[in-house]
Amino acid sequence: MKKLITAIHNKLAQSKSRLLIGLPYMWLIIFLLIPIFLILKISVSESVLGIPPYKNLTIWSDATLNLVFDFENYLILFQDKLYRFALGQSIKLASIATFLCLIAGYPIAYFISRTKESTQPFLLLLILLPFWTSFLLRVYAWIGLLSKNGLINHFLIKLHLINDPLPLLGNSFSITIGMVYCYLPFMVLPLYTNLSKFDPALLEAAADLGCTPWKTFLKITLPLSLPGIIAGCTLVFIPCIGEFVIPEILGGPENFVLGKAIWTEFFSNRDWPMASTIAICLIIFMVLPITIVKKFHHGGQV
Amino acid sequence: MKSSRFGLASLIICYVFLYTPLISLVMFSFNSSKQVIFWTGFSMKWYKALFMNSEILNATLTSLEIAAITATGATILGAISAIIILKFKKFRGKNLFEVLVSLPLIMPEVIMGLGLLLLFFNLESWIGWPRIGTKSAITFAHTTLSISYVCAIVHAQLVSFDETLLEAAMDLGARPIKAFFQIMIPFLTPALISGWFLSFVLSMDDLIVASFVGGPEATTLPMLIYSSVKFGITPQINALASLIILFVMGILTVGYFLHMRQKRSLEAMTSSLPQ
16 A cells, blocks of 8 residues: 555656656747747748748649658759858858957956956956847947947047048948957856866976976967867857847948848848748858867867 | 066956947937037937837837746746756656757857747747737747756756755655755755846847847837937937946946855855854
């Protein structure tokens, strides 16, 4: 009898934990997994004019059920110059921004990790504060600084460094600035976490053994901080490659990137299949670096 | 010594870089002229215009409502997800669950928006709910985005949780539910609070996903800001931005100092204890 009660009790506990798992699991399947499959499905549908602006994959004719996959969009994507250009631009801008974030973020993270332990949280807070204010407004703020009669041009002319305003806004330069500005904390934070665990005794040992500071950095600090560098670069590169807001607000018409391509295809051209195709390609281009980095990272650890 | 001077210089340059745009934004919200570069005099007229602008006020209310519901839902779901990942035995589909939870962290928002719109489009024709362009559609979308962030924060805190505490409580006669609410939840409270705030901010801030699944019926604040920013600088937006910046920074700074004081008094208490 007692056995039976415990069995019932266990069953109940099990069903409770199933319910607990089921709630977030179902949520993620409905709102995350199914949407990805829908994008995949619509990317191989034929686009038509109307609502919805795509054809069904299954066609019932002559008593047979036909499944029709239309890969034309994928062909267009790889043949059309415009999309190749968008892909190139996205990769180029994201790479430059990631590199600049690394160059700027490394000394900052290093310096913060070497200050007194009680001041470290405050210095980090100052880096993170802007991140909590609106992203859109932080990008918008740069218009006032970079535009033709903006603050920077104004000061440069006042100082007689230039005669005519520089074209700072509406090009790759302003987009890169915007990206570095918005994503710098994403680089500093993982680097700081990594560098603060670093044992300074290692540096002393290297110096005692006759290493120059520069050589010590290259031989000891840099290799040891590699996991932080990888984490920071992934965290910056990934949002940059799918970025829409920054190129749209700070860029010019020639800065056509993948995020903008999806937006235009969807909202302006109402070509849902094409937008989905670009989205699938973007996913592939994101998953690729992550898996490579993961492989490389795990290989390095073993 | 030389390297630390270089580090200090780069830190200061970084702070200048981070804060100049925000300061200029706030400064020119008080400028009486529409021109950004020329200071023509102190004026509060853009703030006055802002408070008379019913469109902006409505959008703010919509955004606040969506953000509050999103933050609450995402905190509950995200915390459960973190507990499942860390404390539950392996079950079938656990790997998929872990991948799904972390996916929104890396997925570009444009793709999330597109996918969710396609989902809502299909749901609308099958069961008629949630309709595209309503607050509930945006809330569902934002909650999905935020779960991952809450999960990551709670996960980080939960790693250091000592399970023997739960066992001890149950040995002393607490039922599992009671042990959970009396021990686990208080332990997780700081993570839950920061998760709630992060979700709130993410939802208040999101333009892209809201633009896909939102519509004229539910216009959030970022959607409205975006449509006016596209036409260049508008001092009213500067005024709005200044209010947001001061509000957020004020809350964060106060929170930081309260946290530090609490920490310090805790340290003082433990150090005064007899060894």
